[in-house]
Structures are given as C-alpha cells and as structure tokens.
Amino acid sequence: MKGKLAEPIWALGAMSGTSLDGVDAALVRTDGVTITEFGTSGYREYSTHEQEVLRAALGKWPDDDLDAAADVVVQAHIAALTGFEADVVGFHGQTLAHDPRGRGTHQLGDGAALAQALGLPVVWDFRSNDVEMGGEGAPLAPFFHWACAKWIGAEAPLAFLNLGGVGNLTWVDPSSRAPQEEGALLAFDTGPANAPINDLLMERRGVPYDKDGALASKGQVVDGALELFLEEGYFRKMPPKSLDRNDFSLMLDLVRELGDADAAATMTAMAAAAVMQGMEHCPVPPERVLVTGGGRHNPVMMAMLESALDCPVQPVETVGLDGDMLEAQAFAYLAVRVLRGLPTSAPGTTGVRAPVGGGQISRV
Numbered sequence: 001m002k003g004k005l006a007e008p009i010w011a012l013g014a015m016s017g018t019s020l021d022g023v024d025a026a027l028v029r030t031d032g033v034t035i036t037e038f039g040t041s042g043y044r045e046y047s048t049h050e051q052e053v054l055r056a057a058l059g060k061w062p063d064d065d066l067d068a069a070a071d072v073v074v075q076a077h078i079a080a081l082t083g084f085e086a087d088v089v090g091f092h093g094q095t096l097a098h099d100p101r102g103r104g105t106h107q108l109g110d111g112a113a114l115a116q117a118l119g120l121p122v123v124w125d126f127r128s129n130d131v132e133m134g135g136e137g138a139p140l141a142p143f144f145h146w147a148c149a150k151w152i153g154a155e156a157p158l159a160f161l162n163l164g165g166v167g168n169l170t171w172v173d174p175s176s177r178a179p180q181e182e183g184a185l186l187a188f189d190t191g192p193a194n195a196p197i198n199d200l201l202m203e204r205r206g207v208p209y210d211k212d213g214a215l216a217s218k219g220q221v222v223d224g225a226l227e228l229f230l231e232e233g234y235f236r237k238m239p240p241k242s243l244d245r246n247d248f249s250l251m252l253d254l255v256r257e258l259g260d261a262d263a264a265a266t267m268t269a270m271a272a273a274a275v276m277q278g279m280e281h282c283p284v285p286p287e288r289v290l291v292t293g294g295g296r297h298n299p300v301m302m303a304m305l306e307s308a309l310d311c312p313v314q315p316v317e318t319v320g321l322d323g324d325m326l327e328a329q330a331f332a333y334l335a336v337r338v339l340r341g342l343p344t345s346a347p348g349t350t351g352v353r354a355p356v357g358g359g360q361i362s363r364v
Contacts, residue, residue: 006340008036012086012120013332014077016094018165018195018245019294020054021208022046023080024328032336033178035151041325044080046072051208059246060096061106069094073109078117089114090335091124092327098138098244104128105137112362119364123335126358130345135352136242142170142187142349143337144330146179152319159279159286160316161305162327163295165195166243167275170349171282180346180355186283187349188239191274192248193295197267200252204260213268213300219261221269225254229270235277240351271295272304279309288312292323335359 008031015024023046027039046054050072057069073094081089093109111124127137145160154174162168167190176184197216198209210216229251234241251270255263279285288311295301296315306313316323334344343355 006031008034009087009336010039010085011088011090011332011336012081012084013090013328013330013335014081015092015328015331016073016076017327018095019198019209020046020051021294023076024325025080025084026322026325026328026332027084027086028329028332030147030333030336032333032340032342033147035147035333038322038329040084041322041328042080042084043324044076046076050076054094057096057108061103066108069096070108070110074113074117077109077114081114081118086120088335088339089118089120089122090331090333091122092126092331093124095245098242100131100136100242104131111360115362115364121361121363123338123359123361125360126331126334126338126344129356129358130350130352133352133354133356135345135350135356136240137350138242139168139170139187139189139349140334140345140358141168141327141330142172142185143179143344144326144333145170146172146176146185147333148321148326149174152321156287157284159282159289161190161275161289161291162293163193163271163291163301164293164327165193165198165245167191167193167271167295169275169278171286180343182348183283185346185348186239186281188241188278188281189243190278191234191243191271192251193271193293195245196248196251197264197271200255200263200267203252204263209294210264210268210298213298215261216264216268216298216300219259219263219265222255222258222262222266225258225266226269226273228254230273230277235274239281240347240349242350265300268298268301269304272301272308275305276308286311288314290314290316290319290321292316292321292326296323
C-alpha cells in the first residue's frame with residue numbers, strides 16, 4: 001500500500017462516540033489522500049443495558065475492571081461491521097477517558113479480536129502515537145475534513161463543526177496541497193455539546209437526549225448561568241486543545257436549580273456559545289460552517305448558531321455528505337493512511353510536534 005501509486009481500496013470505518021448511542025459503520029473508497037467514492041453505511045444501536053454498562057465505565061483506564069464494557073464494545077462492533085465488503089477496517093473504539101497531559105488517552109476495544117472475528121485487517125488505537133509525541137490526540141477527523149473539502153470542490157476557507165458529545169471545529173484551507181501542510185488545517189474541541197444535555201435528560205426524565213430540541217424550545221436561557229460557563233479557563237486557551245467527555249460537568253451544577261426546560265435551553269446555549277468563542281481562533285473567517293453530528297438535528301442549537309455567526313451555518317447534507325456517518329467515514333479514511341504510512345495528525349490539528357501517523361494494524 002505504501003507509495004504514491006497506491007490504488008484506492010474500500011475501507012470500512014466504525015465510530016462509537018461519547019454520546020453512547022451506538023456504532024456507526026461506513027464504507028469509503030480511497031487511496032488515503034483522495035476520496036474516490038462513498039459506499040453504504042449502517043448503524044447498530046446500543047441497548048439500554050449496554051449504555052448503562054458503558055456509562056459506568058466512563059473515566060476508567062486499562063488497569064480498571066472493564067471486562068463487561070469491553071465485551072459490549074467488541075460484540076456491538078462485530079454486529080455493526082458484519083456483512084460489508086471491505087479491504088480494511090478502521091476501528092476507533094469507545095473513548096472512556098482522555099487526559100493527554102496526564103495519563104494519556106483510552107479507547108476501549110480489541111482490534112486483534114475484531115480482526116479475527118471479521119477476517120479482515122483492522123487498524124485501531126489511532127490516538128496513542130499522537131499523545132506520546134506531545135499532541136492532544138484529538139480531534140482526528142480533520143485530515144478527512146480536508147479530503148471532504150476537496151471532494152465538494154470548495155475554493156474558499158470553510159469550517160466543519162462536529163456537534164457530538166463534545167463539539168469540535170476544523171478550519172480548512174482547501175487550496176492546500178496536503179492536510180499536514182502548514183496552514184492547511186486548524187482544529188480543536190470547542191467545548192461540550194450534546195453529552196451534558198443528554199446527561200441532564202437522563203437524570204431528570206430518564207430519556208437519552210432532547211429529541212429535536214423539544215424541551216429546550218420551551219425554556220428560557222438563563223444569562224447568569226451562561227456567563228459563569230463562559231468564565232471557564234478552557235475558552236482562553238489557544239488551540240489546538242481537546243476535552244474529555246466529562247470535563248465540563250460543572251454545566252449540570254450551573255443549571256441545578258433551574259426547571260427542566262430552562263436547564264435544557266441554557267445548556268444548549270452553552271454549547272452554541274462555546275462554538276462562537278472557538279470561531280475567534282480561525283485564521284480567517286470561514287465562508288461557511290458545515291455541521292455534522294447529532295447536534296445538527298437540534299433546531300434550537302442550529303438557530304442559535306445561525307443567529308450568532310457571520311456566515312451560513314448548514315448541515316453537511318447540503319453539500320452531499322452524510323452527517324450521521326462522517327466520523328465513521330473519517331476512520332475508514334485514516335485506516336488507509338495508516339496502511340500507506342501517511343500522517344494522520346499534524347501540529348495544526350492536535351498540537352503534536354510534527355506530522356505523525358497513528359494506529360496499530362492487526363492482521364488475520
């Protein structure tokens with residue numbers, strides 16, 4: 001696979017995000033630089049019991065007792081990935097803890113077991129090399145966002161905004177020749193997005209998320225809580241920078257005394273305000289912001305972003321991309337880069353000292 005003349009292959013990517021909703025699976029045909037074609041995709045939802053097992057494992061490290069959670073991750077991924085025709089699998093695993101300046105980063109999942117079950121080579125453990133080289137280990141989708149910008153024929157700088165459990169922003173200069181080129185990309189976590197809102201809904205109403213922003217739409221944003229949220233020191237840090245799912249647990253404390261609807265509205269405003277703060281770091285203002293992840297289905301959050309930003313804010317579907325599968329597609333793309341020996345992160349995306357490739361390869 002190494003070398004400039006490598007032919008495109010079909011890669012199958014899998015992503016299980018911090019929202020703990022399920023496993024996305026998606027096919028991409030690529031040579032690790034250019035996207036040739038997007039293939040079929042699938043989704044395997046976590047059951048309520050599986051979500052409980054994974055939620056109990058959040059914040060834990062490899063030396064903790066994780067047998068039950070590890071079994072959930074592997075079995076769910078086998079179910080999600082079976083039945084696809086592919087040459088390689090990109091397996092992200094389930095992030096349980098992320099502390100790049102401390103203990104490192106921990107994505108639960110056994111790529112070797114997955115390779116044996118699927119009968120395919122599996123690329124996994126994408127983040128550890130970056131952290132060991134001084135990087136944040138996140139976000140890792142920006143190199144794929146660069147390829148997407150090329151695929152849609154973008155000419156002016158634009159931004160991809162992923163509103164998953166955590167929000168992250170990728171600013172892309174589509175005139176750059178390679179994603180690792182200086183100035184091609186700037187990426188960082190903006191702040192919390194859906195995860196704390198999901199936690200609020202689970203705690204108060206026993207439901208996994210605020211479907212269509214229905215609860216937030218009935219509430220009022222409490223400015224005092226929002227102002228206290230924006231005093232958090234993270235917003236003053238220069239990017240690249242990254243977050244753990246639970247780094248902003250203070251959000252729940254800030255809305256503790258509020259009614260359900262006002263709490264949901266205020267936390268949704270917090271997620272949008274974090275994005276607004278992050279936009280100030282872009283080298284030049286983006287021509288448009290393309291939104292991916294579950295947050296784009298929340299009309300309250302989207303309306304808040306549209307009213308605050310000075311450029312169009314659109315779901316990625318407006319340019320022919322699949323916002324539900326973009327992260328799974330990203331790890332398909334990155335898997336092929338790993339096979340080719342190409343970098344998967346760079347100083348502008350994670351703060352790593354030099355462009356570096358991640359990922360272990362487990363073969364059958």
